[in-house]
Amino acid sequence: MASKTLKIAAIPGDGTGPEVTAEALKLLAAVAKIDGFTYDVEVLDWGGDRYLKTGEIIPEGGLDLLRGKDAIFLGAIGHPQVAPGILEKGLLLDLRFKLDQYINLRPVKLLPGVETPLAGRGPKDIDFVVVRENTEDLYCGVGGYLKKGTPDEVAVQQAVYTRKGCERCIRWAFDYTRQRNSPKKTLTLVAKTNVLTYGHDLWWRTFQEVAKDYPDVKTDYNHVDACCMWMVKNPDAYDVIVTTNMFGDIITDLGGILQGGMGVAAGANLNPDQGGVSMFEPMGGSAPKYTGQNVINPIAAINAMAMLLEHSGHPVSGGRIDRAVAQVTGTKMKSQAAGRMGYGTREVGDLVVAALG
Ligand code: IPM
Ligand code: MN
Numbered sequence: 001m002a003s004k005t006l007k008i009a010a011i012p013g014d015g016t017g018p019e020v021t022a023e024a025l026k027l028l029a030a031v032a033k034i035d036g037f038t039y040d041v042e043v044l045d046w047g048g049d050r051y052l053k054t055g056e057i058i059p060e061g062g063l064d065l066l067r068g069k070d071a072i073f074l075g076a077i078g079h080p081q082v083a084p085g086i087l088e089k090g091l092l093l094d095l096r097f098k099l100d101q102y103i104n105l106r107p108v109k110l111l112p113g114v115e116t117p118l119a120g121r122g123p124k125d126i127d128f129v130v131v132r133e134n135t136e137d138l139y140c141g142v143g144g145y146l147k148k149g150t151p152d153e154v155a156v157q158q159a160v161y162t163r164k165g166c167e168r169c170i171r172w173a174f175d176y177t178r179q180r181n182s183p184k185k186t187l188t189l190v191a192k193t194n195v196l197t198y199g200h201d202l203w204w205r206t207f208q209e210v211a212k213d214y215p216d217v218k219t220d221y222n223h224v225d226a227c228c229m230w231m232v233k234n235p236d237a238y239d240v241i242v243t244t245n246m247f248g249d250i251i252t253d254l255g256g257i258l259q260g261g262m263g264v265a266a267g268a269n270l271n272p273d274q275g276g277v278s279m280f281e282p283m284g285g286s287a288p289k290y291t292g293q294n295v296i297n298p299i300a301a302i303n304a305m306a307m308l309l310e311h312s313g314h315p316v317s318g319g320r321i322d323r324a325v326a327q328v329t330g331t332k333m334k335s336q337a338a339g340r341m342g343y344g345t346r347e348v349g350d351l352v353v354a355a356l357g
Pocket of ligand 1: 249
């Protein structure tokens with residue numbers, strides 16, 4: 001057990017973000033007591049309200065503050081009075097890029113008692129992980145306009161792929177697949193090599209080369225469009241998927257709905273390098289219409305806290321939360337949809353605490 005204090009920055013954010021963050025922190029407090037570790041949470045008021053008041057998204061010195069932490073917990077961003085894109089780019093994407101969180105890890109796991117839209121499928125069929133590259137591709141912000149606002153307007157949005165960027169992601173995904181050690185032990189590259197003949201050719205060649213260092217891991221390849229079909233038809237065929245940033249964004253929302261929706265889906269933005277700081281978040285948005293009503297589902301945020309602990313030196317505590325969540329979804333909650341859980345937000349948090357054992 002790590003004896004040093006776990007230093008966390010919490011950005012509860014907008015809308016229902018603070019409500020779900022409160023439940024995640026409730027679980028942190030409970031497992032810290034059980035497992036006997038100390039932690040420290042610095043709560044940051046970054047998000048839409050602060051931006052509207054001050055015009056600042058990440059305040060001066062904010063990045064250095066985060067660099068001094070062991071992990072970041074992000075509730076949700078998105079404010080009805082702030083134009084779409086500003087907070088997403090200015091906070092979420094900026095942190096991913098500037099902290100070089102080059103892995104976006106998205107487990108797609110159907111928990112007991114949780115409804116999936118796939119007929120006849122249960123928890124044993126839906127349990128895979130998407131490793132999404134998190135710093136390149138169409139997300140890099142390279143491009144521009146020509147003759148903007150005229151009938152001759154040209155817009156260019158470029159996808160950038162680097163050897164370093166795809167290799168570190170692919171290597172991490174191989175290591176992860178090896179460690180996960182499922183009976184399938186298969187890493188599937190998802191891309192579009194038949195059309196993106198430069199960028200995804202780089203991914204393809206790199207994948208083949210890195211695979212030589214992992215003879216114990218089976219490899220597979222899907223075009224992204226086919227992957228969308230297989231995720232629905234044969235989700236049980238997947239173990240670990242590695243993919244590019246843009247495709248990863250799309251297929252992880254498909255994965256999110258297969259596992260029961262935004263109420264349960266969580267993700268990690270990892271900088272696995274020495275001294276890197278990673279960020280953990282529920283996948284859903286800020287759902288402003290539910291703010292302050294105690295109806296939003298905190299399970300995704302609680303799952304994100306479990307991931308935070310697992311990746312910050314407290315895997316036993318993370319696993320403890322995972323098991324408690326499965327017990328609560330399996331035996332207590334009526335639904336994972338906001339307002340239909342059979343309990344309020346705080347009560348679901350209390351149920352998970354009670355199930356920790
Ligand atoms: C996600 C989100 C973000 C993304 C948005 C909010 C910029 O959809 O984490 O998947 O596209 O990466
Ligand atoms: Mn997304």
